Amino acid sequence: MTMAGVLANDSPKYRNSLICCSPRTAEIGSSPPSSSSTSGCVSADDSYDSSYIPKSIANKKLKIHASATKEEVERAILQCKELILSSPQCSDERKWLVRYLIELRLHLQDLKDNNGQIRLAVSLKGHHFEQQTSTGNRKQYCDHCSGVIWSIVQGSYICTDCKYICHYKCIDDVCRVCAHVIMTEKGQFEMNICPEKGLASQDYKCAECHTALTFKDAWNEPRLCDYTGLYFCTTCHWNDQSAIPARVVHNWDWEKHYVSRIAFQMLTISWNRPYIDIERINPRLFNFIAELEWVQKMRRDLEWMRRYLCACSNGPSLLHPLFIQLGDVNKKYSMAHLQAINDGTLETQLRELTEVCRSHITNCPLCSGKGYLCEVCMNNEVLYPFDSGAIMCEKCNSMYHRGCWLRKRQKCLKCLRIEERKRSGNDTDTADANNFEYDIDKFVD
Structure with missing residues (x-):
């Protein structure tokens, strides 16, 4: 087998390298969403330029290497504190400095705890990395270099929040902000269908690692992410496929499209989070999808049932997670809810749930009396x-x-x-009588 063939088999960056966006490759399995509630210490705005440093402090040489000594980190912390005090309030410089100060303190704590030994845990770019002790029989690839992780001879880290995996030698060069941090701060999906701006707006560089992109090199061609509308290199875009929330809400289109690694992790983490307000984004969708309109009616019924059950001593036992999610007053849906509606599984669950709650309310002496x-x-x-x-x-x-x-x-x-x-x-007399009856403060000494 040729070297090109070996690379194609051992690294996902070469998978379908001659294809940018055509949906012809096999689907890639998704990993289970993270259940961690930590939000990290690094912010990410609408852009994914995680190496951004404000111009006013770019020449201060604050950035240090992960192999820096304890004294170097302490000096950087002191310098960062001084810059925070001298920076304007609520400015981008102060926000960046505060978040970087937290990183430095976590890094200093790692140095104190490990005494120069191999770090078991690393906090970087909002990630909470832990050393992998056992990977099982599954093959893993590094999210930074896209190379194979040979678990027998190579150390590796995995982020407990977004499942970002990298070699031990690549931990210092991670440039991707944790997807958990991004989605926690944004609190919503991108609702524009493939908001592409073109390679020129990215200066013909990868949106994540800033590698130069060109169509002349087949091994490093630009790949379009259908979720973000940005172009990535083959190292940051493995042709993962996923349903796009914007396409589902606007067109009820469940066809899977190619997304970058960061977008794939963001969608996987937020798949079960109720971020989608269909009534605000596209209320006409209820007129075209009968199942969705029926679920919407069931949600209104559950909202009324919740008021009865919360006032009953035996009612809270019926408020299981599905009821809490769908009976909430915010009326938002998650991608998992919409997928269950499309599959028909949510209708069965809701029907059983409403029958149980209705039976309790109509037979309970306290609830039925209302x-x-x-x-x-x-x-x-x-x-x-x-x-x-x-x-x-x-x-x-x-x-x-x-x-x-x-x-x-x-x-x-x-x-x-x-x-x-x-x-x-006579309404004035009636109002005075009602006030006289319910204003109990007048009868309290």
Whole structure:
């Protein structure tokens, strides 16, 4: 086998190297999302230029190598403190200095704890690296150099937050900010479909490592990330494939597209986080996707059920994680929710959940006592806001049967009585009586 063939088999950077964006390669398996709640100490704005240093402090020579001595790190900490005090408040310089000061202190603590030995844990660029002791039988590649990690003879680190993996020798050269930090600070997905600006806007360099990009070299061609719209080199873009949130929300398009390593890690970490507000971004989607419209109605019912269950002593036992996620008032969806809607699995889970909650509310003496009676037909049927055959007045929250509501020409009897009292001028006396009844502070000594 030729050397090119060996490299193609041993490094994902050469996988489909002649293809930039055409969807013809096999899918790449995704790793499970991280459950860590740490947010790191390095910020990342909309750009992914993790090596950015403000111009006003670029000549201060603050950056040190990971092999720096304890004294060198302490001197850098003192210099960083002085620059923080002299920098303007809320400026980019102060933000960068504060975050870099935290890195220096963590680095100093590593030196004190390990006494010059191989570091078991490293904090860098928002990553929380830990030394890998066992990799199992799976083949791993370095996220920095894209080379194979030979676990028998090579040491390696893995980030506990975003699963970034690198050789021990590559730890000092990591330039990618932790994907967990980026998504925690942004708190939302990119909702523009492939916001491409072109290679010229990147100065014909990789958006992450700033390697020069050219179409003349087939082994280092620019690859477009469909999520960020930026171009990356083959070391930072392994042709990973993923569904794109913007395409799903705007077009309900679940086809997988090529994304860079940083985008793939960001999507994997945030797949289960409720970041998508469909009512704000694309409310028309409910008119085209019947399953989504049904889930939206179930979420409104769960919101009412949650109010009943939270006021009941036995209700909180029914509030399991799915109920908490979908019964929340923020009405946001995660990519996992939307995927379950597309697969049809969420509908079954919601149906079972609502039946259990409905059964408890209608049979519980405390919850059922908070129901409503229809003023039109005056029968003994108890109505609840989540009943499909009932409708609530938006002004006074009175409940009616839908048939009774239509017979009264969609006019609320309670609202009509209130308007009649206002016209007769008795509303002032009524308001004074209500204040007299509920203002208990007047009766407290």
